[in-house]
Amino acid sequence: MPLLRFRFRAMGSPCELKLHGPARSGLEELARRCTREVARLEQKYSRYREDSLASAINRSAGDERGLEIDDETAALLDFAETANRESEGRFDPTSGVLRRVWDFRSNRLPDPAELARIRDLVGWSKLRWERPRLVLPLPGMQLDFGGFVKEYAADRVAALCRDAGLASGLVDLGGDLAVVGPHPDGSPWQVGIRNPRRPGAAIARVAVASGGIATSGDYERCMVVDGVRYPHLLDPRTGESFRGGPASVSVQAPLCLVAGAATTIAMLNDERESRAFLAGLGLPHLVIGQDGRLEGDVRLASGARREHDEIGVPAVVGQA
Numbered sequence: 344m345p346l347l348r349f350r351f352r353a354m355g356s357p358c359e360l361k362l363h364g365p366a367r368s369g370l371e372e373l374a375r376r377c378t379r380e381v382a383r384l385e386q387k388y389s390r391y392r393e394d395s396l397a398s399a400i401n402r403s404a405g406d407e408r409g410l411e412i413d414d415e416t417a418a419l420l421d422f423a424e425t426a427n428r429e430s431e432g433r434f435d436p437t438s439g440v441l442r443r444v445w446d447f448r449s450n451r452l453p454d455p456a457e458l459a460r461i462r463d464l465v466g467w468s469k470l471r472w473e474r475p476r477l478v479l480p481l482p483g484m485q486l487d488f489g490g491f492v493k494e495y496a497a498d499r500v501a502a503l504c505r506d507a508g509l510a511s512g513l514v515d516l517g518g519d520l521a522v523v524g525p526h527p528d529g530s531p532w533q534v535g536i537r538n539p540r541r542p543g544a545a546i547a548r549v550a551v552a553s554g555g556i557a558t559s560g561d562y563e564r565c566m567v568v569d570g571v572r573y574p575h576l577l578d579p580r581t582g583e584s585f586r587g588g589p590a591s592v593s594v595q596a597p598l599c600l601v602a603g604a605a606t607t608i609a610m611l612n613d614e615r616e617s618r619a620f621l622a623g624l625g626l627p628h629l630v631i632g633q634d635g636r637l638e639g640d641v642r643l644a645s646g647a648r649r650e651h652d653e654i655g656v657p658a659v660v661g662q663a
Contacts, residue, residue, distance in 0.1 A: 349374035356517025363511035388488040409478030427467040433611040435579035439487025462582040494603035497521035521599045525552040533644040539590035548644035555599025559606035560591035587613040591631040
């Protein structure tokens with residue numbers, strides 16, 4: 344059964360669908376439906392669009408009436424609330440406002456007084472979420488779906504493919520991956536994991552036959568100030584760049600959404616605590632330490648890879 348690739352760009356990332364199917368015309372129509380679904384979610388949850396729900400939520404900050412939220416968004420908010428609680432505040436979609444003072448292109452640290460002012464706007468406990476009403480009580484507060492909507496979109500597209508009767512395929516949204524199903528012969532996909540210190544190379548290959556896989560790393564954006572390296576990973580609890588974590592974390596889970604949240608949380612722990620956290624979740628994972636050492640229990644791929652397996656040293660390039 345041939346493999347067809349459909350490439351497109353969405354959510355600020357290169358994306359690709361890899362679908363096995365008997366008829367090209369049917370796969371092309373399915374791919375169009377998938378890209379429309381990603382576009383729908385981008386339009387709905389992008390903070391960069393004035394007409395998005397995310398922007399409407401953020402404009403409501405300071406209004407005690409808040410907004411009534413639809414069922415899809417409510418489910419995402421419930422997930423975020425659970426992740427925030429279980430991570431002791433490390434996963435926090437209200438922390439997007441920290442971008443106002445952290446500019447990693449400037450090579451300058453935030454002004455402490457300005458950072459303190461912005462920190463007052465961060466904290467899931469500050470908002471009020473009681474289905475179906477969401478209230479951001481403080482003017483200037485924001486809710487940022489960017490840290491998990493791409494993973495959710497990957498899951499949605501994979502489910503759409505399965506609902507259409509497709510049994511074999513892979514969804515890659517900027518390195519956040521959801522498996523439709525294994526290859527037609529039952530063999531898993533082989534996913535390249537980016538070397539955090541050599542971004543053009545893979546440090547490992549992971550075999551994935553179902554569910555989702557996501558990666559977070561400290562290599563996406565960083566700056567060096569007075570000889571100190573500050574990664575883009577901002578700790579919602581302090582507002583500071585978190586410098587004590589691993590170089591990279593990859594997690595497999597039944598859903599890419601769950602995998603993405605787990606990697607975000609793991610990266611905001613030091614290396615020892617990160618490994619303990621992931622072991623406690625019971626999810627297959629790969630932790631790459633600052634010294635380049637690999638630890639974890641993912642199923643590493645073995646043998647010759649297929650030409651179409653290498654997900655770009657893409658690498659599961661997930662962003663925190």
